[in-house]
Amino acid sequence: MDEAKISELLDREAIRDCLYRYCRGIDRGDEAALRSAYWPDAHDNHGGYSGPSEGFIRLALGIFKTEPRNVHQIANILIEFSGPSEATVESYFTALQRGPDAGGEIRQVLLCGRYGDLFHKREGEWRIIARTVIYDWIEQQLPPGLPESERFASRRPIGAPHPNDPIYALLKGTSPRCGPISEANDHD
Structure with missing residues (x-):
C-alpha cells in the first residue's frame, strides 16, 4: 500500500x-x-x-x-x-x-x-x-414511570454525567467497581 x-x-x-x-x-x-x-x-x-x-x-x-x-x-x-x-x-x-x-x-x-x-x-x-x-x-x-434505581435494578454501574460516569474511572486506570486495575481483577 x-x-x-x-x-x-x-x-x-x-x-x-x-x-x-x-x-x-x-x-x-x-x-x-x-x-x-x-x-x-x-x-x-x-x-x-x-x-x-x-x-x-x-x-x-x-x-x-x-x-x-x-x-x-x-x-x-x-x-x-x-x-x-x-x-x-x-x-x-x-x-x-x-x-x-x-x-x-x-x-x-x-x-x-x-x-x-x-x-x-x-x-x-x-x-x-x-x-x-x-x-x-x-x-x-x-x-418511564419508575425511578432509575428500580428500572435498572442490579444492572450497575449506571451511566452518569462527567466526571462521574464509569468510563472516566477506566480512563484513569481504575475499575468503577473494584479500585485499581490489576492482573488479579482485569477480567471484570
Missing part, C-alpha cells in the same frame, strides 16, 4: 474518532470532549440553534445541569475528501434524549437523522468547522 493510501486511512480514522468524541461529550456533558470535536471558529446549525459552535456548546452543557439522560449513536459514516485538509462527512445518528422541558416535566424523544459536517485538518488534527444537523425522524415517547 502506498503512502498516500495509508495517510488517507489515518485521516479517515481521525475523523471517526472526532465524531465519537462528540458523542461522548454530548452524552456525558464532558466539556473537553465536546470542545475537542469543533474548531474554535466553527459554526453549528443544530435545528433550534444556529450560530458559533461556542454557543451550541454552552447551550448543550447548560442542559446537563438538569441531569438528562442522552444516548447518541453514529453509523454509516461517509467521508469524501475535497483536498488534503478538507472533507465533507455525512454520519447517520440515532439519539434518545430524556430530560425536563421548560416547565420541569420529563419528556423523552427519539431523534434520527444525519450530521452534515465540513471537517478541516489543521496542524495534523481533524475537527468540525461547520455542522448542519439533518433530521429524518422524530418520535415523542412516554418517559
Whole structure:
C-alpha cells in the first residue's frame, strides 16, 4: 500500500474518532470532549440553534445541569475528501434524549437523522468547522414511570454525567467497581 493510501486511512480514522468524541461529550456533558470535536471558529446549525459552535456548546452543557439522560449513536459514516485538509462527512445518528422541558416535566424523544459536517485538518488534527444537523425522524415517547434505581435494578454501574460516569474511572486506570486495575481483577 502506498503512502498516500495509508495517510488517507489515518485521516479517515481521525475523523471517526472526532465524531465519537462528540458523542461522548454530548452524552456525558464532558466539556473537553465536546470542545475537542469543533474548531474554535466553527459554526453549528443544530435545528433550534444556529450560530458559533461556542454557543451550541454552552447551550448543550447548560442542559446537563438538569441531569438528562442522552444516548447518541453514529453509523454509516461517509467521508469524501475535497483536498488534503478538507472533507465533507455525512454520519447517520440515532439519539434518545430524556430530560425536563421548560416547565420541569420529563419528556423523552427519539431523534434520527444525519450530521452534515465540513471537517478541516489543521496542524495534523481533524475537527468540525461547520455542522448542519439533518433530521429524518422524530418520535415523542412516554418517559418511564419508575425511578432509575428500580428500572435498572442490579444492572450497575449506571451511566452518569462527567466526571462521574464509569468510563472516566477506566480512563484513569481504575475499575468503577473494584479500585485499581490489576492482573488479579482485569477480567471484570
